Amino acid sequence: MLQNYLIIAWRNIWKHKFFSLINIFGLAMGISFTLVIAVYIWQESTVNSELRNADNQYLIRSKWKKDGIGYDFLTLAGLPRALKQNYPHLIANYYHWDGVSSNVSKGNKVFRENLQVGDSSFINMYGFKLLSGNAATALTDPFSVVITEEKAIKYFGNAECVGQTLTIESFKGDKHDFTVTGVLAKYNKNSVTSIIERSNSAFFLPAEAAKFLGRDLDAWPNTVVAGLVELKQGVKPADLEGPMKTLVKANAPERIADNLTPYLTNLQAFYSKDPAVKKSLFTLSCIAVFILLMAIINFINICISRSSQRMKEMGVRKVLGGLRKQLIGQFLTESILMVSIATLLSPGIYVVAKPFFADLLSTEMTGVLSFPYFFYLGLIAFALLIGLLAGLYPAIILSSLKSVDSLKGKRDRVKDNVIFRKVLIGFQFATAAVALVAAIVISKQIDLFFGKNLGYDKDYVVYAQLPRDWSKRGVQKMQHIRTQLSQLPQVKSVTLSWEIPDGNNSGALQTYKISDNIQQAFSSQLLITDNGYAKTYNIHLKAGEFFKTTYVQSDSALVVINEAQSKALGFKSPQEAIGQKFNAEFNPTFTVCGVVDDFQFGAMTGAVGPMTIMNVNQNNLYRYFSIKLKPGNTQANLTALQTKWAELLPGAPFEYNFMDDALAKMYKTELQLKKAAYLATALAIVIVLLGILGLISLSIQKRTREIGIRKVLGSSINGVIALFLKDFLGVVALAGLISCPLAYWLMSTWLNGYAYKIPLNVLPFGIAMLVLVTVTTLLIVLQTMKAALANPVKSLRTE
Structure with missing residues (x-):
């Protein structure tokens, strides 16, 4: 019996190739994307689990007052x-x-x-x-x-x-x-x-x-x-x-x-409970679930819509002695077979797409044969469950009809739940709209990270690590090399420092005014640079000077502070701070020689706080040369710089990066989220359009005779097209009303994690709805145009 079910199911799938292809391909894409995310989440959640005695391995961590x-x-x-x-x-x-x-x-x-x-x-x-x-x-x-x-x-x-x-x-x-x-x-x-x-x-x-x-x-x-x-x-x-x-x-x-309280964290928990990791995994999980739901809804929707076309087949089977349970079995077998084909295709799509996803998620993706057994069991269970869900409704409804009604093709005897199908389509549109709004907002926020309002100029700045000699002699040598590099016609300026603006500084100082009690100290971010830092990064000087041109030992107490620290120290203006003294815990008294504008040293998750900049000649600690190139032929400028570097620093590799690369590392999670949002949006729109394509085609088939009658009675082509547009665009508009508030809440919540963020205005929502309406309209027009142009005589002969 099962063999007969399978043979008939395959024949029916092959007979309706177009609808079968749409259904199987849409579901396979959804499963494949979910599989990729599931593999990534599994890999991230099992970090450290392969270490020997992983349950007893701990990291000693520090809680500082x-x-x-x-x-x-x-x-x-x-x-x-x-x-x-x-x-x-x-x-x-x-x-x-x-x-x-x-x-x-x-x-x-x-x-x-x-x-x-x-x-x-x-x-x-x-x-x-x-x-x-x-x-x-x-x-x-x-x-x-x-x-x-x-x-x-x-x-x-x-x-x-x-x-x-x-x-x-x-x-x-x-x-x-x-x-x-x-x-x-x-x-x-x-x-x-x-x-x-x-x-x-x-x-x-x-x-x-x-x-x-x-x-x-x-x-x-x-x-x-x-x-x-x-x-x-x-x-x-x-x-x-x-x-x-x-x-x-x-x-x-x-x-x-x-100040220290040490404590232990299990190595597995240390990684999996990291806030950034948890946030990333949760977001990707939500994206995967919604994409899979859209694909499943698409599949079920088309299956239900197609089922009413098989009434006569059911009637013939009943007349020839077919039992109701056999008819139900036939429907369920066909549905499960189609889901199984889509499920079997998904590992193949995964293999093809694996390099792309590995690059998108910045990780190695395991091969199909390396999946744990529960992945395969999950795929089998999925095929059975979705196959049953998709086939159950039409199987029960159609098998319950009287043989006479089935043979006469009386569709009015079948309750065609249009409202239910429209709800499913609306869910798909709403999900696609939320994904598109999210992609636009995330993209704009990331543009802000790399934009012009950082408080410094990152363009044409390259940085490279240096060989270390953390002594007075070592710093003097590097300052001499810095001077020679600065003289290259391709170079605008060079600075020696411990930090570049990537959030990784040398620590913090407990700082307080000289007249204050130590208990009133505030934290100040510490940077170690030379006098060329402000020029190289184009940091605006509000008052004073960014250290003296030539360093002497008597200048060891001179520091530069930012405007936030000037305010924290109680000065009414940057000019008032010049020449004033303040203390820092475990450090001597400092004298302010310059005040700079606040600039974004770390990620935008926090506001710019107080900052103390010390002279590298005082600390003798350095890591980087930051080099501002002159605009022009960047590659030729780098080649000249590399030649001079090899001459001045023989044996030290010139491994440079642009400041954009440093920012990309700092915002790695956000950039991954941006790529994932774009991909999810593309998949969501494709799945929605596949669904519309299938449902419009089925709707045209069901209403072919109605179209012929309308044309005979004088209806225009535009009138026929408007007939179908009305059915779907109303659903799109309603989905927009539901999705926009949801998208606004989600994006507001996400943006609240940043001290500096874009304004959440109506533009992303308008663009998202315009794109969905335009694409949907084009697809419906193209699909209905053929039916509207057909000879009405042929249309009237279809039944």
């Missing part, structure tokens, strides 16, 4: 080892590391790379695999290094490079050969090799190498080390609260001990 001492996701350098030594009954193992970047070379290949300097427990504690090398001894020698397979190929051409050497440069400019003792097999994204995504490591050095690099992995005042511990079975994070407080109080300096 005052800003500027340390970071939330880092801890004191001495704490992880002290926990293992003093509480071995609680701690099974530990790993702490410091992330740095330095020049790595092999022959004439020189690149700036991210290095992770940490304990030898790194490989075995988390279960990382080596393609070659001994995991037990790979990080025991002070001048050994373990690298990823990708880096092995980059420097040596293949992964068989154990025993060969790479040259690594210290922060003092010294160079030393490091022997490759292991090559890591490819691993999934995790929070051990990269606590924050922008510092992904590929070179792993032993803790003993810290001394050569000029770092300290044991000093308790060092607050910028990643600390991880593995708890023994049965031990809970709460059991470590007391011991950690005890160790901090006994070993850390008073200013740290009084």
